[in-house]
Amino acid sequence: MTEVLEAPQSQGGAPAASGSEPFLVVENLTVQFPTHDGLVYAVTDLSYSVEMGKTLGIVGESGSGKSVSSMAVLGLHDIKRSHLTGSIRVGGREVVGASAHTMRRVRGVDVAMIFQDPLTALHPFFRIGKQISEAYRIHHKVSKSVARRRAIEMLDLVGIPQPDRRVDDYVHQFSGGMRQRAMIAMALVNNPKLLIADEPTTALDVTVQAQILDLIQSLQREFGSAVILITHDLGVIAEVADDVLVMYAGRCVEKGSTKEILTKPEMPYTWGLLGSIADVVGDVSKPLIPIPGTPPSLLSPPSGCAFHPRCTYMDKVDGGPRRCETELPELRQGRRADHLLRCHISDPDAVYESEVKEKIG
Amino acid sequence: MTQEPPTTTEGPLLEVTDLQKYFPVKSSGVIRRTIGQVQAVDGVTFSIGAGQSLGLVGESGCGKTTTGRVITRLYDPTAGSMKFEGHEIGHLSKKEMHPYRRDIQLIFQDPYSSLNPRHTVGSIVGTPLLVHNAVPKNQVVDRVQGLLETVGLNPEHFNRYPSEFSGGQRQRIGIARALALNPKLIVADEPVSALDVSIQAQVINLLQDLQQKFGIAFLFIAHDLAIVRHFCPEVAVMYLGKIVEIGDRSSIYETPHHPYTQALLSAAPDVKQAVVGGRRERIRLEGDVPSPVNPPSGCRFRTRCWKAQAICAEQEPPLLEVGGRQVACHFAEPLQVVSSLVAESESEAPSLQDLSESGDAPVQVS
Numbered sequence: 001m002t003e004v005l006e007a008p009q010s011q012g013g014a015p016a017a018s019g020s021e022p023f024l025v026v027e028n029l030t031v032q033f034p035t036h037d038g039l040v041y042a043v044t045d046l047s048y049s050v051e052m053g054k055t056l057g058i059v060g061e062s063g064s065g066k067s068v069s070s071m072a073v074l075g076l077h078d079i080k081r082s083h084l085t086g087s088i089r090v091g092g093r094e095v096v097g098a099s100a101h102t103m104r105r106v107r108g109v110d111v112a113m114i115f116q117d118p119l120t121a122l123h124p125f126f127r128i129g130k131q132i133s134e135a136y137r138i139h140h141k142v143s144k145s146v147a148r149r150r151a152i153e154m155l156d157l158v159g160i161p162q163p164d165r166r167v168d169d170y171v172h173q174f175s176g177g178m179r180q181r182a183m184i185a186m187a188l189v190n191n192p193k194l195l196i197a198d199e200p201t202t203a204l205d206v207t208v209q210a211q212i213l214d215l216i217q218s219l220q221r222e223f224g225s226a227v228i229l230i231t232h233d234l235g236v237i238a239e240v241a242d243d244v245l246v247m248y249a250g251r252c253v254e255k256g257s258t259k260e261i262l263t264k265p266e267m268p269y270t271w272g273l274l275g276s277i278a279d280v281v282g283d284v285s286k287p288l289i290p291i292p293g294t295p296p297s298l299l300s301p302p303s304g305c306a307f308h309p310r311c312t313y314m315d316k317v318d319g320g321p322r323r324c325e326t327e328l329p330e331l332r333q334g335r336r337a338d339h340l341l342r343c344h345i346s347d348p349d350a351v352y353e354s355e356v357k358e359k360i361g
Numbered sequence: 362m363t364q365e366p367p368t369t370t371e372g373p374l375l376e377v378t379d380l381q382k383y384f385p386v387k388s389s390g391v392i393r394r395t396i397g398q399v400q401a402v403d404g405v406t407f408s409i410g411a412g413q414s415l416g417l418v419g420e421s422g423c424g425k426t427t428t429g430r431v432i433t434r435l436y437d438p439t440a441g442s443m444k445f446e447g448h449e450i451g452h453l454s455k456k457e458m459h460p461y462r463r464d465i466q467l468i469f470q471d472p473y474s475s476l477n478p479r480h481t482v483g484s485i486v487g488t489p490l491l492v493h494n495a496v497p498k499n500q501v502v503d504r505v506q507g508l509l510e511t512v513g514l515n516p517e518h519f520n521r522y523p524s525e526f527s528g529g530q531r532q533r534i535g536i537a538r539a540l541a542l543n544p545k546l547i548v549a550d551e552p553v554s555a556l557d558v559s560i561q562a563q564v565i566n567l568l569q570d571l572q573q574k575f576g577i578a579f580l581f582i583a584h585d586l587a588i589v590r591h592f593c594p595e596v597a598v599m600y601l602g603k604i605v606e607i608g609d610r611s612s613i614y615e616t617p618h619h620p621y622t623q624a625l626l627s628a629a630p631d632v633k634q635a636v637v638g639g640r641r642e643r644i645r646l647e648g649d650v651p652s653p654v655n656p657p658s659g660c661r662f663r664t665r666c667w668k669a670q671a672i673c674a675e676q677e678p679p680l681l682e683v684g685g686r687q688v689a690c691h692f693a694e695p696l697q698v699v700s701s702l703v704a705e706s707e708s709e710a711p712s713l714q715d716l717s718e719s720g721d722a723p724v725q726v727s
């Protein structure tokens with residue numbers, strides 16, 4: 001399962017040794033929720049892997065299954081309220097069906113998660129430093145004063161000014177950007193090997209967003225950890241991710257190195273996303289090219305290719321729109337070995353070069 | 362029909378001069394005294410020509426929404442002048458304002474909270490028509506259906522409730538309501554920020570079509586620099602209640618002169634810039650925006666500015682014409698922060714380092 005990260009242009013030539021697999025390996029993950037209205041097909045047959053030191057960006061519109069898939073890595077789905085199948089291996093350890101004991105270790109030590117809203121992680125009634133040091137003490141047998149020193153160190157690391165004073169503050173005494181930093185400090189206190197950041201900057205202003213993304217990147221460089229960055233913002237992906245996975249209606253529809261996916265996309269939904277966004281450089285007279293319609297409900301995902309009700313390229317398919325409506329396209333290799341896409345168009349690269357690039361480029 | 366507001370053809374459609382909006386800060390306790398003022402908008406000057414678009418960008422809390430709400434007279438201005446087609450409207454009474462209301466409409470950010478969930482789409486879009494007696498009662502349904510069609514909704518759906526529509530469709534309902542009275546100016550306050558990217562593009566294209574078709578002027582408020590660049594030939598950048606730079610789109614984006622504009626552009630994540638683009642300045646502001654209750658003396662940006670000198674704390678920099686735009690900075694000079702051209706030689710490009718270390722003459726950027 002190393003097909004994503006075997007970047008052909010990587011220096012040194014030797015891809016990951018065949019014996020050791022990447023730190024996180026997700027295989028054929030499917031998550032469904034039974035509800036009053038029926039079964040929600042939140043994530044279907046999702047596979048990806050992330051190596052230490054790498055950042056995988058997961059992008060897609062709201063409701064495409066980004067959060068559900070990454071919460072599964074942390075075992076956060078209630079098994080009584082969800083159907084979960086497939087395999088998730090963290091550092092070689094199987095997470096799906098694992099004991100509570102194993103999951104505590106995975107959650108506290110191997111993997112940490114940060115969210116859009118810091119208040120989901122930080123309690124308003126307890127001092128910030130106390131929460132960080134307690135998180136540390138769960139996994140380290142140290143005295144309170146040692147743990148407190150660790151908390152101050154972490155606050156300093158994430159750039160909170162005067163950490164020895166602010167350590168005794170409550171959440172409401174912190175600004176939005178500082179709360180996000182404090183949450184990151186808490187997430188990193190046990191040196192996790194994998195950090196999952198779910199829309200960590202969506203609620204922040206751009207200048208603060210830039211600070212937080214810088215922080216995540218510099219911490220990653222320092223500790224060599226793996227990062228999954230979930231966002232709906234392709235600009236954020238472009239700035240920080242090594243690889244990108246595009247999700248639509250609970251499935252991976254395109255995956256590859258960031259540069260490849262953003263400059264040589266081979267899947268109509270990705271074309272649509274790229275055509276929809278404005279830029280701070282380039283020709284302003286070019287109109288935006290929206291994707292028609294709205295994202296589907298995962299209670300009843302469309303048949304065939306889930307994107308077909310919104311796709312404007314079905315006439316490029318051998319066998320015509322009929323195939324798109326009835327037959328699920330397999331995830332297959334694109335113009336490069338590390339480029340995967342899900343579409344019936346037989347030569348999407350040619351279609352991109354001849355018809356799409358000019359419009360959206 | 363109510364009386365038409367008097368019209369004049371000369372001058373800008375909207376002319377705002379030294380506009381100020383302060384909110385009192387009250388003490389807690391039984392007797393709530395005013396203990397300070399939130400200087401939300403503090404001396405803002407701009408104008409918008411008929412059929413033109415001015416973009417207002419800046420981070421949250423800088424006063425964009427307040428500016429929009431004063432212009433639509435949802436708030437009364439604390440001071441300053443607002444002229445609509447040459448007539449002062451800043452201090453008109455509710456009754457005197459009535460004829461102007463149809464000309465100036467607002468589109469809200471949140472398509473979920475801005476529509477009354479208990480009213481049908483027909484009633485939401487039709488109410489302004491009735492309030493202003495804009496069409497005879499028996500033609501209201503026809504007009505509403507026409508408006509729904511104009512904004513790309515199914516006219517048959519006028520009997521449905523907002524909850525039956527997606528976010529993008531609700532924003533279209535809000536746009537139909539704003540269009541009902543054929544306004545001359547629409548204040549669009551973050552009209553697409555709550556929507557998914559593919560839907561954002563649908564709504565932006567709709568607004569552009571409507572602008573061309575009906576010649577509507579826009580005050581387009583957003584924090585997304587790329588969308589503002591796409592929509593607005595003119596752009597104003599706000600910081601802590603003041604406009605720090607205003608000018609045409611190419612001046613603001615290609616040769617920003619204010620350090621804050623430069624920092625904003627440097628921080629904006631951008632696909633083209635990151636993947637295809639060439640050189641990019643890396644400017645990272647430290648800390649947070651200060652409180653508008655107690656803004657810094659002199660230049661309000663000075664506490665986060667890497668160029669600040671003693672004068673910045675002592676004198677407020679006036680908004681002056683420099684290099685084809687207006688900018689409020691004692692040390693205004695151009696810096697090309699983003700560029701789509703691949704820089705052939707890095708050494709030739711003026712870098713932030715060069716600019717701040719040598720007090721040299723402004724670098725020429727073509």
Ligand SMILES: Nc1ncnc2c1ncn2[C@@H]1O[C@H](COP(=O)(O)OP(=O)(O)O)[C@@H](O)[C@H]1O
Pocket residue numbers: 033035040041042060061062063064065066067068069298
């Ligand atoms: N606990 C749950 N029960 C039922 N449906 C859920 C639950 N959690 C998420 N969903 C549904 O699963 C789909 C994917 O959600 P999510 O992963 O949160 O999307 P994203 O993060 O991409 O916006 C959505 O349709 C959402 O409504």
Ligand SMILES: Nc1ncnc2c1ncn2[C@@H]1O[C@H](COP(=O)(O)OP(=O)(O)O)[C@@H](O)[C@H]1O
Pocket residue numbers: 384385399400401419420421422423424425426427428653
């Ligand atoms: N009704 C109000 N009462 C008191 N303060 C307000 C009110 N509305 C806005 N403010 C304050 O005024 C400043 C500007 O706010 P706003 O215009 O909403 O900014 P923006 O739209 O740029 O985010 C902020 O500090 C905000 O807290």
Ligand code: SF4
Pocket residue numbers: 267268269305306307308309311312313314317324329342343344345
């Ligand atoms: S499979 Fe068909 S509907 Fe799906 S993206 Fe490709 S062309 Fe479009």
Ligand SMILES: [Mg+2]
Pocket residue numbers: 066067068198
């Ligand atoms: Mg999510």
Ligand SMILES: [Mg+2]
Pocket residue numbers: 425426427
């Ligand atoms: Mg606002």
